[in-house]
Amino acid sequence: MIPTPIRSVVLQSTRRALLGSITPKIPVRTLSTSTHNNTNTHSKEVAADSKFHNISHRLFHYSSYGLFALLPAGIFLAPNAQFIDLALNALIPIHSHIGLTTVMYDYVYGAARKPAKFLLWIVTILTAVGLYKLNTEDVGISQSIKSLWVTDPKAQKN
Amino acid sequence: TSPFTHGISSGINAEYGEHKHIKSNITPLYNHKMSLSRYSWRVGLCARRNPLVLNKLSTRVFSTQTQKQFTINNTTQEDLNKQRKERPTSPHLSIYAWQITNSLSVVHRGTGIALSVVFIDLALFKLFGSHDILHYIQLVKDLSPAIVLPFLKGAVAFPFIYHTLAGLRHLIWDTGKMLSIVNVYKSGYLLIGATTVLTAIAAFLTL
Numbered sequence: 145m146i147p148t149p150i151r152s153v154v155l156q157s158t159r160r161a162l163l164g165s166i167t168p169k170i171p172v173r174t175l176s177t178s179t180h181n182n183t184n185t186h187s188k189e190v191a192a193d194s195k196f197h198n199i200s201h202r203l204f205h206y207s208s209y210g211l212f213a214l215l216p217a218g219i220f221l222a223p224n225a226q227f228i229d230l231a232l233n234a235l236i237p238i239h240s241h242i243g244l245t246t247v248m249y250d251y252v253y254g255a256a257r258k259p260a261k262f263l264l265w266i267v268t269i270l271t272a273v274g275l276y277k278l279n280t281e282d283v284g285i286s287q288s289i290k291s292l293w294v295t296d297p298k299a300q301k302n
Numbered sequence: 303t304s305p306f307t308h309g310i311s312s313g314i315n316a317e318y319g320e321h322k323h324i325k326s327n328i329t330p331l332y333n334h335k336m337s338l339s340r341y342s343w344r345v346g347l348c349a350r351r352n353p354l355v356l357n358k359l360s361t362r363v364f365s366t367q368t369q370k371q372f373t374i375n376n377t378t379q380e381d382l383n384k385q386r387k388e389r390p391t392s393p394h395l396s397i398y399a400w401q402i403t404n405s406l407s408v409v410h411r412g413t414g415i416a417l418s419v420v421f422i423d424l425a426l427f428k429l430f431g432s433h434d435i436l437h438y439i440q441l442v443k444d445l446s447p448a449i450v451l452p453f454l455k456g457a458v459a460f461p462f463i464y465h466t467l468a469g470l471r472h473l474i475w476d477t478g479k480m481l482s483i484v485n486v487y488k489s490g491y492l493l494i495g496a497t498t499v500l501t502a503i504a505a506f507l508t509l
Binding site: 205208209211212215216236240243244247254267270271272273274275277278281282283285288289290291292293294295296 | 383411414415417418421422424425426427428429434435436439440442443454455458462466469470472473476504507508509
């Protein structure tokens with residue numbers, strides 16, 4: 145049997161797809177924990193029964209599930225974790241980008257937000273490309289974290 | 303007595319006036335009672351036209367020709383933001399009491415930023431560094447004395463362990479479980495205990 149949460153999510157999304165125009169819309173705030181005045185004057189409108197307001201909220205939520213499962217598994221399996229490393233290559237930039245966007249929105253306001261968002265995108269893309277290079281040419285994400293604990297017998301001899 | 307006070311000296315409107323009992327020789331101009339509003343208007347009129355205060359009253363001049371058009375609300379968002387920048391803010395962070403709830407949340411955010419920095423550095427060293435990544439990690443291990451190594455390993459392990467376990471706590475909250483104050487504190491203490499134990503293990507672990 146398909147477990148109940150997955151079944152309800154599938155049913156909900158099909159219902160929303162079929163009755164999308166009929167489901168009433170409610171305004172919601174976008175993902176931001178800012179407590180400052182007047183930073184989010186434009187709210188989005190989403191279907192009244194949607195649990196996640198926007199795609200970044202969904203990406204953040206599911207990437208945290210993935211990281212919780214894969215990061216310890218990768219470090220445990222370390223030299224033989226190529227597929228886990230490729231999955232982490234996708235999940236880490238997504239999770240860190242959305243998290244850092246929230247943090248940035250809390251401390252940066254007004255006209256400074258546009259350049260900060262642009263820099264954050266640059267950093268995220270560089271991170272993704274660098275981690276890919278680490279996975280393909282070098283040992284990989286998990287092994288590079290694990291190597292701080294691994295004592296290399298060759299280095300000890302020298 | 304002036305002609306304006308005629309009729310409202312003692313006698314007329316005995317309910318409003320003070321000297322009800324005093325009979326006056328001044329005959330009223332009319333015998334009907336006036337309303338309180340008209341009585342107070344008359345009193346005000348006498349007060350305004352009193353020669354003793356006339357030179358102290360301000361005179362307002364209204365002219366239909368010189369009156370300029372005005373809009374009720376012409377403050378823009380920029381004006382409001384400018385005003386807000388100059389207005390003093392009431393204290394928030396300086397007076398909020400440190401509790402286990404907000405401290406754990408702050409550490410969660412701090413470790414999240416630290417982990418982002420770790421992975422960004424890993425990627426940048428790979429992209430712009432001339433050696434492979436194991437060279438740099440071995441360099442860090444070689445440059446630190448043996449005493450410092452457990453602290454180094456603990457300092458690297460702590461953000462991973464804390465952020466993972468606090469993230470688990472957040473994911474449990476997202477399902478709607480353990481949201482009562484009692485359970486929030488219980489899970490908070492469990493988080494602190496588990497992080498301490500696992501970081502201590504990680505600090506002295508060699509693989």
